[in-house]
Amino acid sequence: MIDQAEKLRQIINNLKERHAAGQENILSTGEKTAKVITVTSGKGGVGKTNVTVNLAIALSEMGKRVAILDADFGLANIDVMLGIIPKLTLVDVIYNNRSILEVLTDGPKNIKFISGGSGVEDLVKLDDEQLERFISNISLLDKLADIVLIDTGAGLSESVMSFVMAANEVILVTTPEPTSITDAYALIKVVSHRDRSKNIRVVVNRAESANEASDILNKLSFVTGKFLTIDLHPLGFIPHDEQVIKAVKMQQPFILSYPKSQASKQIMEMSRKLLDDSTEGTVSKEKGIRSFVQRLVNLMNG
Ligand SMILES: Nc1ncnc2c1ncn2[C@@H]1O[C@H](COP(=O)(O)OP(=O)(O)O)[C@@H](O)[C@H]1O
Numbered sequence: 001m002i003d004q005a006e007k008l009r010q011i012i013n014n015l016k017e018r019h020a021a022g023q024e025n026i027l028s029t030g031e032k033t034a035k036v037i038t039v040t041s042g043k044g045g046v047g048k049t050n051v052t053v054n055l056a057i058a059l060s061e062m063g064k065r066v067a068i069l070d071a072d073f074g075l076a077n078i079d080v081m082l083g084i085i086p087k088l089t090l091v092d093v094i095y096n097n098r099s100i101l102e103v104l105t106d107g108p109k110n111i112k113f114i115s116g117g118s119g120v121e122d123l124v125k126l127d128d129e130q131l132e133r134f135i136s137n138i139s140l141l142d143k144l145a146d147i148v149l150i151d152t153g154a155g156l157s158e159s160v161m162s163f164v165m166a167a168n169e170v171i172l173v174t175t176p177e178p179t180s181i182t183d184a185y186a187l188i189k190v191v192s193h194r195d196r197s198k199n200i201r202v203v204v205n206r207a208e209s210a211n212e213a214s215d216i217l218n219k220l221s222f223v224t225g226k227f228l229t230i231d232l233h234p235l236g237f238i239p240h241d242e243q244v245i246k247a248v249k250m251q252q253p254f255i256l257s258y259p260k261s262q263a264s265k266q267i268m269e270m271s272r273k274l275l276d277d278s279t280e281g282t283v284s285k286e287k288g289i290r291s292f293v294q295r296l297v298n299l300m301n302g
């Protein structure tokens with residue numbers, strides 16, 4: 001029996017051959033390569049989906065083609081945050097043989113998203129055929145987006161860790177709560193054991209003040225630098241803001257409902273930082289969905 005890793009390598013090779021033969025443009029080569037940014041957290045409910053959706057809109061307004069992949073299997077709610085009911089979801093790609101092009105849904109300001117739906121098994125539990133469908137379909141995103149933001153579940157599950165380790169950039173969201181910070185630290189620890197060169201950008205959400213946020217960022221950087229020898233890159237903070245809560249209830253991204261709020265201003269600031277070439281050093285690994293997918297597959301198979 002060939003092992004699963006070998007089987008997956010064959011899947012990737014088959015896709016490459018089909019591409020080379022010009023039959024299918026599944027694995028793009030050349031310059032059009034999307035940057036994959038995984039948004040994650042140690043603890044749940046800290047603001048990942050809000051960060052993902054609002055950053056996506058800000059990046060889009062700055063001229064980038066942005067797609068969101070909702071990979072919070074179980075609590076998928078990008079669609080809820082946007083107040084848009086998608087016709088099809090990732091479930092249809094993985095189980096019902098639909099193309100990701102049919103599933104890609106238009107959001108506000110030109111962003112596109114792939115809804116997670118409910119009932120997607122943890123990636124590592126998919127069978128080969130289902131995994132092949134997932135892989136060959138997300139590979140198509142290279143053609144459609146400059147930036148792919150992946151909203152993951154919280155915690156240290158294998159598929160979340162795979163999305164984290166395979167991404168070009170990681171945004172780790174925490175709140176000032178001690179439990180959220182210790183869970184963030186636990187995640188950083190796992191990352192550092194797997195790849196010390198991995199760069200992690202941290203966002204403090206629901207901060208009482210800029211001072212509180214920078215205090216947390218400094219302390220977190222200090223302990224990770226001291227005990228884990230991994231560099232953290234502060235990306236910014238979002239204040240605790242009632243307007244964020246109101247926007248969530250209205251199912252509208254706060255950056256659209258309350259563009260003048262402090263939260264929106266901070267999101268704009270973070271987007272500028274993400275696009276700033278001088279921080280390109282924080283991009284690890286080769287860009288493009290094809291190489292992302294290859295790393296993902298390798299990681300999922302140990
Ligand atoms: N900056 C903020 N200020 C106030 N409330 C917030 C803020 N960010 C998030 N929230 C609240 O926290 C809830 C969870 O946010 P969400 O983005 O869904 O977290 P996650 O995706 O990590 O589970 C939101 O519904 C909102 O009510």
Ligand SMILES: [Mg+2]
Nearest residue numbers: 048049072077
């Ligand atoms: Mg979420």
